[in-house]
Amino acid sequence: MTTQLNQLRFDNRLVRELPADPETKNYRRQVTGAVYSRVNPTPVKQPRLVAGASEVAALLDLPASVFSQAEFAQVFGGNQVLDGMEPHACCYGGHQFGNWAGQLGDGRAINLGEVRNQQGEYWTLQLKGAGPTPYSRTADGLAVLRSSVREFLCSEAMFHLGVPTTRALSLITTGEWVRRDMFYDGNPQLEPGAVVCRVAPNFTRFGNFEIFSARGEIDVLKQLADFTIRKDFAHLLDHKSSDITAEIYLRWFNEICLTTAQLMAHWMRVGFVHGVMNTDNMSILGLTIDYGPYGWLEGYDPDWTPNTTDAQGRRYRYGTQPRVALWNLAQLANALYPLINAVEPLQQALERYRIEYEHCAQRDMANKLGLSQFDPVQDQSLTENLLQVLQSAEIDMTIFYRQLAHLSLDDIHQYTDQQWVDIVRSAYYSAPDIKAEAMMANWMRSYAQRLQQDFVLNGNDNIQRRERMNAVNPKYVLRNYLAQQAIDKAAGGDNSEVEKLLQILRKPYAEQPEHEAYFAKRPEWARHKAGCSMLSCSS
Numbered sequence: 320m321t322t323q324l325n326q327l328r329f330d331n332r333l334v335r336e337l338p339a340d341p342e343t344k345n346y347r348r349q350v351t352g353a354v355y356s357r358v359n360p361t362p363v364k365q366p367r368l369v370a371g372a373s374e375v376a377a378l379l380d381l382p383a384s385v386f387s388q389a390e391f392a393q394v395f396g397g398n399q400v401l402d403g404m405e406p407h408a409c410c411y412g413g414h415q416f417g418n419w420a421g422q423l424g425d426g427r428a429i430n431l432g433e434v435r436n437q438q439g440e441y442w443t444l445q446l447k448g449a450g451p452t453p454y455s456r457t458a459d460g461l462a463v464l465r466s467s468v469r470e471f472l473c474s475e476a477m478f479h480l481g482v483p484t485t486r487a488l489s490l491i492t493t494g495e496w497v498r499r500d501m502f503y504d505g506n507p508q509l510e511p512g513a514v515v516c517r518v519a520p521n522f523t524r525f526g527n528f529e530i531f532s533a534r535g536e537i538d539v540l541k542q543l544a545d546f547t548i549r550k551d552f553a554h555l556l557d558h559k560s561s562d563i564t565a566e567i568y569l570r571w572f573n574e575i576c577l578t579t580a581q582l583m584a585h586w587m588r589v590g591f592v593h594g595v596m597n598t599d600n601m602s603i604l605g606l607t608i609d610y611g612p613y614g615w616l617e618g619y620d621p622d623w624t625p626n627t628t629d630a631q632g633r634r635y636r637y638g639t640q641p642r643v644a645l646w647n648l649a650q651l652a653n654a655l656y657p658l659i660n661a662v663e664p665l666q667q668a669l670e671r672y673r674i675e676y677e678h679c680a681q682r683d684m685a686n687k688l689g690l691s692q693f694d695p696v697q698d699q700s701l702t703e704n705l706l707q708v709l710q711s712a713e714i715d716m717t718i719f720y721r722q723l724a725h726l727s728l729d730d731i732h733q734y735t736d737q738q739w740v741d742i743v744r745s746a747y748y749s750a751p752d753i754k755a756e757a758m759m760a761n762w763m764r765s766y767a768q769r770l771q772q773d774f775v776l777n778g779n780d781n782i783q784r785r786e787r788m789n790a791v792n793p794k795y796v797l798r799n800y801l802a803q804q805a806i807d808k809a810a811g812g813d814n815s816e817v818e819k820l821l822q823i824l825r826k827p828y829a830e831q832p833e834h835e836a837y838f839a840k841r842p843e844w845a846r847h848k849a850g851c852s853m854l855s856c857s858s
């Protein structure tokens with residue numbers, strides 16, 4: 320066969336170096352003493368490409384033309400295993416909604432292998448929705464078009480926003496029908512099946528370490544930790560061959576705390592709510608992983624969660640994400656404790672998380688407001704007041720910050736309340752009353768004063784300020800209703816909206832005047848429509 324896919328070079332280090340489950344039959348079971356089980360994707364009727372991300376193909380040294388080869392859909396839909404691939408599913412556990420859930424594992428994800436590209440980078444390819452594995456428990460191992468469009472588009476949207484994330488190479492429909500009870504109301508429907516090929520340096524989660532620790536399989540825990548450090552944290556080693564000591568495990572845990580803090584600051588900056596921050600959905604690399612019932616803040620509201628399954632406790636609402644990540648890190652600290660045997664330095668690392676998060680959040684807030692730097696004396700209250708104002712009415716977060724950049728200090732003398740509000744009026748979901756206008760106008764006046772001072776003291780100006788703001792405040796985000804419109808079209812066989820969204824979201828900070836319609840508040844019809852605001856975990 321002479322196809323471009325044969326150019327992929329596999330070097331499957333995880334499979335080669337870590338303990339395998341000796342059982343190779345594919346049935347659901349508890350797997351002990353092993354990091355992974357070998358399992359092949361389940362063949363499907365008619366794999367068809369819906370969309371591909373050429374930037375991700377390039378990471379694998381593949382040209383964009385690879386997507387149009389017939390073989391591509393066969394391989395990435397699960398019908399064909401290429402030479403060099405060694406399909407497998409990994410064992411992990413996790414704390415779900417605060418409780419230890421025992422063995423979970425790759426229930427519908429199958430790693431195909433690790434590609435080593437020409438730069439020497441390793442990229443693991445993973446099919447999501449390619450059929451059952453030993454870890455599928457009571458579920459079918461499949462994914463539907465609805466959730467797969469969401470995963471594909473959001474992975475790439477996050478990357479282009481500068482938010483660490485797993486990537487998505489392709490989205491393929493399988494030609495099969497999959498039964499899903501989307502509303503959990505006893506009315507399952509048949510939906511089109513789909514498979515996304517995800518790409519990341521690794522897909523290891525906090526839960527991969529937790530499971531071995533919980534079972535007292537400390538030798539396997541150590542093997543996985545050592546492997547992960549040597550492969551993806553080699554910069555922490557003094558020498559390539561050096562033994563991995565407690566001190567190195569600690570350096571590693573410190574780094575996980577820092578990258579996780581940075582990730583949380585990114586989510587908060589762009590208004591992303593993951594929706595299911597269980598420890599099995601936390602990447603050891605600090606990547607956003609597992610796009611399920613996520614959402615983007617529209618009206619600014621720290622209590623908002625897109626996940627209907629979480630609507631009661633709201634554990635994973637927007638405003639609590641940084642705290643939940645810390646809780647999850649504490650679970651990881653417990654899991655790694657047998658390798659370190661000291662509590663104090665683990666606690667110090669968790670403390671570093673707090674400091675790093677605070678640092679990133681303040682820096683981001685200064686940038687969001689276009690200030691040269693965050694001055695804790697003045698800007699703490701400026702920020703707190705802003706967040707109060709944003710909550711006092713339904714105000715679209717994305718539109719608000721983007722519009723705020725239009726304020727010009729040259730124009731504002733003798734502005735009335737109304738004129739101040741006009742700057743951001745398009746962000747309001749319903750017209751503000753006089754009181755709400757006064758609140759916003761007051762905040763704007765204090766903001767303008769602060770800017771004036773920044774201009775005088777630091778030589779900042781309107782142009783620099785706008786540039787700074789527009790580089791961190793996206794204009795285009797994957798609002799749930801936009802994703803839903805692309806899903807509805809794709810379900811009818813028209814993939815153009817998926818393609819178009821991918822294209823727009825490649826440049827989320829650019830003006831793109833031709834796509835102004837995508838820089839708009841969620842329309843009223845979408846407020847309560849399924850998939851457009853709240854989502855269930857069903858996927």
Ligand code: AMP
Binds near residue numbers: 454
């Ligand atoms: P999630 O809450 O989606 O992160 O999933 C938690 C666990 O359930 C993981 O072990 C998943 O692999 C598994 N899982 C979710 N959906 C399915 C499915 N349709 N089939 C098999 N396993 C699944």
Ligand code: MG
Binds near residue numbers: 600
């Ligand atoms: Mg998951």
